[in-house]
Amino acid sequence: MSPRVAAAQISHETNRFSVVLTDYAAFEASGLSVGEAIRPSLWGSNSEFGGFLAGAERHGLDLRPIVAVWATPSGLVTAEAIGRLTDLLVGGLERALADGPLDGVLLALHGAMVTETDHDGDAGLLEAVRRAVGPAVPIVATLDLHANVSKRMVAAADLLVGFDTYPHVDMAERGEEACAHLARLIRGEVRPTAALRKPPMLPTSQRMLTDRMPMRRLVERAHAMEEDPRVVNVTVSGGFPPADVPEAGFSVLVTTDDDPALAAELAEALAREAWDLRHGFLGGVTGWAEAVALIRDLGRGELPGSGPLVLVDIADNPWTGGPGDSAELVRFLLANKVAGAAVALVKDPETVAQARAVDPGATIEVRLGGKTDALHGEPLPVRAYVRLVSDGRYVNEGPMLAGVGVDLGPSAVLHCTSPEGGTPPVETLVTSRAETPIDLNVFRSHGIEPTRRTVLGLKGKGHFRASFEPISRRVALVEGPGITGADLSRLAFRHVRRPIWPLDPEAAYP
Ligand SMILES: [Zn+2]
Structure with a gap:
């Protein structure tokens, strides 16, 4: 038996x-x-x-x-x-x-x-x-x-x-x-x-x-x-x-x-x-000034390779426990007037509800993200064209977690521009639940072809690489405000054993 x-x-x-x-x-x-x-x-x-x-x-x-x-x-x-x-x-x-x-x-x-x-x-x-x-x-x-x-x-x-x-x-x-x-x-x-x-x-x-x-x-x-x-x-x-x-x-x-x-x-x-x-x-994080230079090179056709530049904010990574509602990448892309960019994702159920209250094609004024706590940036005022609303559900094509379903909750794709105008829109997936985008289907299920965008903004640390690195021209990790980044000196540890490297550089392993 x-x-x-x-x-x-x-x-x-x-x-x-x-x-x-x-x-x-x-x-x-x-x-x-x-x-x-x-x-x-x-x-x-x-x-x-x-x-x-x-x-x-x-x-x-x-x-x-x-x-x-x-x-x-x-x-x-x-x-x-x-x-x-x-x-x-x-x-x-x-x-x-x-x-x-x-x-x-x-x-x-x-x-x-x-x-x-x-x-x-x-x-x-x-x-x-x-x-x-x-x-x-x-x-x-x-x-x-x-x-x-x-x-x-x-x-x-x-x-x-x-x-x-x-x-x-x-x-x-x-x-x-x-x-x-x-x-x-x-x-x-x-x-x-x-x-x-x-x-x-x-x-x-x-x-x-x-x-x-x-x-x-x-x-x-x-x-x-x-x-x-x-x-x-x-x-x-x-x-x-x-x-x-x-x-x-x-x-x-x-x-x-x-x-x-x-x-x-x-x-x-x-x-x-x-x-x-x-x-x-240690290391592996691109400074914001360096990211601006990458954007400039990309715009001038001087960034080698093909496919999008993938910018990943590691400080608000939902799979490290970030709330997922930092709007820092959208803020950065608008400030640098980047055309053809798409971002996954900003968790903001309030904004999703605003988008669902109007018909697709309408334009709304919203304060995007930054609502869970005071650690992930301020809400970002944007004018948003509502391209579509969705149930936020799709199935990963893999390789990681291939075949496993994802549920972002009610979601919307907003074309965000600065309220003053004069900026190309940033296509932004706004969701009701926090998830780390690891799969191309996060975009494709929302009518965005990731290989055809100039810049993809993601939240993550490493898992995104399985799907996104093969289609990318370059990957750059950036660190906005938040609790999940590489800079541990931002976190007030109370329970880890001490001394421990790198918090205590003098820590020894006898
Ligand atoms: Zn893990």
């Missing part, structure tokens, strides 16, 4: 500097599915659960989907939300157990969730699952590459498997890998033993891209270590600074087959190498 395995996803990346609490409704809005409904919605998708479903078939596991839910990164997860989600998870496990014994559990976690009641929310979930299934049932969990891996997580799980890519294009692959390990664990063929090393490093992610240095070397070394048959998995996690928890930061987790000395030796060596390469994680 096939082993019976329960599978669940509860994931959130928490930015403690966001004023937007993450309540249960936020999880529901990002898509909450329960039980067998998960199968058709995530089957074949490049997501962890897509990998669980495919891996279960390949490795002969009888999969019981329990719950699949995530929320866009934002502030602390409320006590009520984590309570209800934990009840869904544990209740589902208990119902599965009532039908007969479970042989294993698969979990998709982020690894940087902070709740009002537990600064290590992922460990809390793992411990709840452990209590529900008992000490003998193996638990294998996937983690994001930006996880703040902790000793509690390692202790509560049998095996943790982190993503190897940023942009994260291997979610399904890691989900399948988790299934392969779990099948071996259930057959008693492997006894995982893990060593966690955390050098005192708190890098930001704009230079964590795994196809270039320094992360490329670290992931290559991890894969070389995995060639050894005694090694089960090597996970390199970049960490997520704005979670502002003691465990925040870089980590190396090596799991071997019952060989603690080897695990410790390999983890130590790789953590040391990461520490030695740490300065390679």
Whole structure:
């Protein structure tokens, strides 16, 4: 008989500097599915659960989907939300157990969730699952590459498997890998033993891209270590600074087959190498003056290549917990009188409501964005031609999260000009929900062909590259006002362990 395995996803990346609490409704809005409904919605998708479903078939596991839910990164997860989600998870496990014994559990976690009641929310979930299934049932969990891996997580799980890519294009692959390990664990063929090393490093992610240095070397070394048959998995996690928890930061987790000395030796060596390469994680951001020069060169036909210049504001990145309502890129493009530019996106439900109150083709005066807090710039006064309104729904074409649906809520495409006139319009996607645009379909589903624009303004850090770098002439990261940028000195950290590099340049790794 096939082993019976329960599978669940509860994931959130928490930015403690966001004023937007993450309540249960936020999880529901990002898509909450329960039980067998998960199968058709995530089957074949490049997501962890897509990998669980495919891996279960390949490795002969009888999969019981329990719950699949995530929320866009934002502030602390409320006590009520984590309570209800934990009840869904544990209740589902208990119902599965009532039908007969479970042989294993698969979990998709982020690894940087902070709740009002537990600064290590992922460990809390793992411990709840452990209590529900008992000490003998193996638990294998996937983690994001930006996880703040902790000793509690390692202790509560049998095996943790982190993503190897940023942009994260291997979610399904890691989900399948988790299934392969779990099948071996259930057959008693492997006894995982893990060593966690955390050098005192708190890098930001704009230079964590795994196809270039320094992360490329670290992931290559991890894969070389995995060639050894005694090694089960090597996970390199970049960490997520704005979670502002003691465990925040870089980590190396090596799991071997019952060989603690080897695990410790390999983890130590790789953590040391990461520490030695740490300065390679700094920089990579274009100053605003430099961005003006790029615009000028583009206008004169002196910027080599073809396709749009992609300008990315990293300081209001929804997938790092930014509110998504900074209008800084629109302000910049208007100030520099850029023709043919399109921006995705500015979250501003008030402006969307104004646009929906008139017919497409009408012109309205709006104050765009800057309404969530005082940290993401002032609202921008613009005159806006309403080109279309939409339900904000589309499906990613990939590569990242291919096949997964996106729901921006009621949205509008506005051609924004300065109220005084005299500026070419900036096509701006204004949405009701904050999301990071990672896929060309964010534009195409709104009638904007991204390859035909001179400048594309995005909010993001690295994920946009999977789709947008291949069509771009040049990518430039800029940093407007906000809580998600590369400049950590803007954030008032209270809980990260100190000293830690680069906040404390004198930090040492003895
Ligand atoms: Zn990530």
